[in-house]
Amino acid sequence: MTHSNFKNLTRAGLVLSCGLLLSACSDNDSVATPAPAPDVEFEIQITNLTNAQPLSPPAIVIHEAGYHAFVDGQAASLGLEMLAEGGDNDQLLAEAVTESQYIAHVDIPAPIAPRAKSPVYNISVPQADLANAHVSLVSMLVRTNDAFSAIDGKSISGLQVNETMRLSAPVWDAGTEANSEATDTIPGPGLDGEGFNATRDDRIAVVRFHQGIVGNTKTEDGLTTSVLGEQHRFDNPSMRISITRVR
Amino acid sequence: MKLKQIIAATSLISAVATPAAAVDLQVSITNLTQGMHFTPRLLVAHEGSVDLFEAGQAASTPLAWIAEAGVIEDPANDQDFGTYLEDASRADNNAWRAFGGLLAPASTSSVYNFDTNNHPYLSLVSMLVPTNDAFVGLDSWRIPTTPGTYTIELNAYDAGTEANDEINPTRSNITEAGTGNALGGYGVPGMAAPGPTQPLLGTGGNGVAIQIDANNQLADDPSDREGSVHIHRNVLGDADSNGGVSDLDSRVHRWLNPVARITVVVPAQ
Numbered sequence: 001m002t003h004s005n006f007k008n009l010t011r012a013g014l015v016l017s018c019g020l021l022l023s024a025c026s027d028n029d030s031v032a033t034p035a036p037a038p039d040v041e042f043e044i045q046i047t048n049l050t051n052a053q054p055l056s057p058p059a060i061v062i063h064e065a066g067y068h069a070f071v072d073g074q075a076a077s078l079g080l081e082m083l084a085e086g087g088d089n090d091q092l093l094a095e096a097v098t099e100s101q102y103i104a105h106v107d108i109p110a111p112i113a114p115r116a117k118s119p120v121y122n123i124s125v126p127q128a129d130l131a132n133a134h135v136s137l138v139s140m141l142v143r144t145n146d147a148f149s150a151i152d153g154k155s156i157s158g159l160q161v162n163e164t165m166r167l168s169a170p171v172w173d174a175g176t177e178a179n180s181e182a183t184d185t186i187p188g189p190g191l192d193g194e195g196f197n198a199t200r201d202d203r204i205a206v207v208r209f210h211q212g213i214v215g216n217t218k219t220e221d222g223l224t225t226s227v228l229g230e231q232h233r234f235d236n237p238s239m240r241i242s243i244t245r246v247r
Numbered sequence: 248m249k250l251k252q253i254i255a256a257t258s259l260i261s262a263v264a265t266p267a268a269a270v271d272l273q274v275s276i277t278n279l280t281q282g283m284h285f286t287p288r289l290l291v292a293h294e295g296s297v298d299l300f301e302a303g304q305a306a307s308t309p310l311a312w313i314a315e316a317g318v319i320e321d322p323a324n325d326q327d328f329g330t331y332l333e334d335a336s337r338a339d340n341n342a343w344r345a346f347g348g349l350l351a352p353a354s355t356s357s358v359y360n361f362d363t364n365n366h367p368y369l370s371l372v373s374m375l376v377p378t379n380d381a382f383v384g385l386d387s388w389r390i391p392t393t394p395g396t397y398t399i400e401l402n403a404y405d406a407g408t409e410a411n412d413e414i415n416p417t418r419s420n421i422t423e424a425g426t427g428n429a430l431g432g433y434g435v436p437g438m439a440a441p442g443p444t445q446p447l448l449g450t451g452g453n454g455v456a457i458q459i460d461a462n463n464q465l466a467d468d469p470s471d472r473e474g475s476v477h478i479h480r481n482v483l484g485d486a487d488s489n490g491g492v493s494d495l496d497s498r499v500h501r502w503l504n505p506v507a508r509i510t511v512v513v514p515a516q
Contacts (some may be wrong), residue, residue, distance in 0.1 A: 047303040049478040051405065115407060115475040117303040217455065217483060217492060230455060233480040235504050237402070240302060 037127035041247035042156065044106070046118040046137075047240040052231045054188060055112040055149060055239065056087030056140035062125055064101035064132040068152055070207050076174045080207075083138055084146040084174035086187055086195020087111070092138060103129045111142065125156075133157050137169070137241060142188040143228060146177040146202065147210045149238040159245040168237035171210040176200045181213060181226035191227060270363045270390065273512040274346075276371075277355040280506050282499040284444055285350040285383060286317030286374040289328055292363030292390070293341035299328070299370045300384055302476050306406040307331075310372065310476075314382040314406035316433040317374040317441070319345045328372075342366055349376075349443055363390060371401070371509065377440035377448060377495065379413070380406040381479050383507045394515040400505035405480065407473035409436065411456040412465060413482060415448045415494035416440050421459055424466035436467035438494070447499055449488035478504070 048055045061069065069092060070080050079092030089108075096102055104123055112118045125133050134157075138150040149169045159165055177185065178201045187195040214223040217230040272292075278285050291299060300310050309328040312318045320329025332343045342364035350356050350373075363369070371385040383401050391397060405411070414421060416431025416438055423435045430437025436457070440448060453459055457471050484497030 049302055051473055051477055051480040115303060115473055115477040230483050231480065235403070235478055235481055237478060237504070 038247065039124035039126055040130050040133075040245065041122065041124050042159075043244045043246050044121045044123065044135075044137075045242045046112055046139075047242075048112045048114050048116055048118070048238075049240060050114050050141065050234045050238050052114050053141040053143050053147075053234055053238070054114060056083065056142055057089055057108040057111055058106075058118075058137050058139040059083060059089035059092045059096070060106040060108065060121065060123065061093070061096045061136045062103040062105065062123060062129075062133055062156070063096070063099065063136065063153070064103065064129075065134055065153065065155075067096065067099050067101035067134075067136070069096070069136045069138050070148075070150060070152065070172065070174075072172075072208060073206050075206055076176050080138065080148075080174055081146070081176040081200070082196045084140050084148040085177050085197065087140040087142055088196065089138070103133060112139070131157050135243065137239075139239065141171060141234065141238065143186055143191070143232045144210075144213060145179045145181065145185055146174040147171050147213075148174060151239075151241060156243060156245070159243070161245050161247060164242055164244040167241045167243070169239040169241060170236040171212075171234060171238045173202070173204075173208055173210040175202045175204055175206045175208065178202055179211075179213070181215070181223060181228045183227040186227055193227075270365065271514060272361045272363055272369070272390070273514070274359045274361055275356050275510050276350065276373075277508045277510075278350050278352055278506070279508060280352050280375070280502040282352055282447065282496070283375040283378070283381075283502060283506070284352065284441070285507070286313070286376060286441075287319060287348060288346045288350075288356075288359075288371055288373045289313060289319045289343065290346055290359065290361050291328075291332065291341050291343040291370045292361070292366040293368050293370065293387075294366055295368065295387070297332075297337055297341050297368075297370075298387060299372055300386060300404070300406075300476050302386070302404065302478070305475050306408050310382075311380070311406055311408040312433055313372050313374050314380040314404075315374075315409050316431075316439050317376065318433065340366070349441060351443070366390075369511070373507075374439065375403060375506070377415075377438040377444045377500070378482060379411045379436075379438050380409040381482075382406060385509065390511075391513050394513050397511045397513065399509050399511065401507040401509060402504040403479040403502060403506045404476055405473060405478070407475045407477060410467050410471040411482070412436050412438075412458075412467070413455045413484065413493035413495050414438060414452060414459070414465060415445075415450050417445060417448075418450055418494075421463050421465060424460065424462075424464035430465065436465040447496060449485075449491075449494045449496060451487075451490040452485070452494040453490075453492055455483050455493050
């Protein structure tokens with residue numbers, strides 16, 4: 001399922017608008033009205049490379065250069081904070097749709113299980129928007145305080161039909177929640193700790209590479225107050241993303 | 248860790264272009280870890296129909312033979328990659344060789360001369376020892392046709408076929424529950440630990456992902472295995488060489504990706 005806002009339809013240009021006004025165009029037999037160019041279509045599939053970290057329903061946004069769902073070294077937006085702390089992508093997508101660079105996004109309801117591939121997601125991009133089309137993708141590692149896996153604005157305009165691009169995504173820390181790993185701070189089924197909390201209490205208040213979780217396994221560096229075990233640890237990359245242009 | 252971006256052209260255009268001549272690649276591999284040896288490397292040049300492993304999917308039996316025991320080809324074994332790749336159904340779709348012996352930490356291999364027999368993709372698998380089922384892998388890298396030197400960084404994967412107990416297999420008083428089998432190798436718990444890796448191993452660990460029971464036995468139940476190939480979450484280790492949870496040393500055996508760098512020279516034709 002894809003969303004294109006009205007602005008994109010008008011950006012497709014005079015050809016489309018002419019096609020919508022059939023009565024005006026058909027009177028002029030000497031000017032051929034070209035059919036509107038079909039949308040470009042992509043298939044996106046995500047592999048969750050972690051051992052035991054579910055990935056929350058990803059926010060996938062197609063956009064022009066200049067939009068950033070996150071910036072390494074800067075404070076997270078409210079939408080990123082809500083996604084990274086609680087796995088809810090609504091606010092981040094709502095923020096993206098209002099940006100001037102927005103082109104389209106995918107509505108995904110389901111998380112991606114650890115060690116598994118997601119379903120194939122389909123997204124369409126109007127032909128006129130292809131030249132400056134980039135993809136950003138953000139998903140929470142659910143058994144963490146505010147870790148997320150993401151890619152920032154990768155260009156997809158150069159993909160030919162039937163060509164596939166493969167990307168790897170590292171794990172980021174949103175900088176909005178302390179990495180206590182405490183029972184009441186880790187969300188998701190079975191633990192059901194708190195997700196989003198508007199108070200920001202991270203030691204470092206900006207987005208940066210995640211340092212990994214410690215876990216409570218009883219070894220010299222086990223964190224006895226952690227609800228996470230050694231199985232929740234992760235290394236980079238955490239996601240592999242495959243993007244294929246199919247039309 | 249840098250983001251890696253691999254553009255793999257699957258367009259049919261390459262099939263109708265002038266086919267590449269027989270290509271002799273020169274491949275060398277650097278072990279970037281501080282405490283893991285690499286078992287002999289399996290190099291395969293292949294068509295798209297051959298896939299040694301796929302993250303997010305269950306490991307094949309031949310992959311498990313490498314990931315758990317470092318076995319590529321064994322005359323007595325019809326489940327390894329040597330048998331699999333030579334099978335009539337796919338022998339024309341690949342060219343393969345096993346290269347080298349154990350590659351020590353922080354070391355670079357000699358240069359391997361590898362004839363790809365015109366196949367377009369390159370894959371590599373080697374076990375990290377001592378571990379339960381960790382391997383370093385390259386999955387279907389599109390071999391460039393432009394001559395030059397190419398550098399690729401590789402990550403450590405977990406095959407998902409054996410629980411990460413981190414138990415030293417030379418502890419002969421510990422056996423597999425139900426069978427009494429000795430530890431280590433394919434299909435049994437315990438790490439694989441060839442001779443050169445043993446001096447730095449501890450003993451007495453109780454077990455990380457699964458624990459030794461009151462009868463000195465380890466039960467590697469299928470439900471304790473992760474089930475599919477994924478990026479390895481790292482070994483744990485501890486600093487107690489006579490007890491603790493692990494027989495690995497947390498100060499020696501851990502790594503962060505990438506664990507290997509390979510250099511591939513595509514020669515001028």
